[in-house]
Amino acid sequence: MFGKVRLWLAGAILTATIGFVSMTTSSFAMGDKDLRPDVVKIADLFKKGDAAAAKKAAGPLGKEFKELGDLMNMFRTRKAAEGLGWGLKTPAGVPDEEDGHDKKIKLLIKANADDAAKHPGNTEEAGFALAALAELILAKTPDKFDDSKIKERTKKNWTDRSEEMRAASLELAAAGKSKNGDAIIKSAKKVYGACNKCHDVFKD
Secondary structure (H helix, E strand, O other): OHHHHHHHHHHHHHHHHHHHHHHHOOHHHHOOOOOHHHHHHHHHHHHOOOHHHHHHHHHHHHHHOOOHHHHHHHHOOHHHOOOOOOOOOOOOOOOHHHOOHHHHHHHHHHOOHHHHOOOHHHHHHHHHHHHHHHHHHHHOOOOOOOOOOOOOOOHHHHHHHHHHHHHHHHHHHHHHHHOOHHHHHHHHHHHHHHHHHHHHHHOO
């Protein structure tokens, strides 16, 4: 009897594990295109100082994100499948949960200058990636907003907040290049502030 119970329990655990993996597997595994390399290409255009080309590339790429939420997934850790991660490669010793844009920004604004200046190359790369994401958010600006109860939900507000994030992200990239911890913290706070102002109005 106990043998049967153990067998049933093992089967239940296996089924649950398979179900969990299925739920957390990226949609890329189901045939969708991995758009992260294309986002990195736009980030590289910003790094080269070609903002016009970055904007031009963001237009058609923005249409490939079916939902805005798919684009927001890019802010997650790279192990979350759709996430870009902080920089092109996770530095040794950095846990995965600290590798996403959303988490790393929060850590930076609370860090001291010495800690903020660690892995400056990653911070520079992340700044350009965040600028690319801001450009893609601009490319996905809705033509109109249905929720008239929130008067701040306007096309102008969406554009202003996205442009604010893009500018702050480019500041972050420059701060990373300079390896200046205080400048990194200052620009990270600007990115965080721009994101929060947008979320306060547009996030349901």
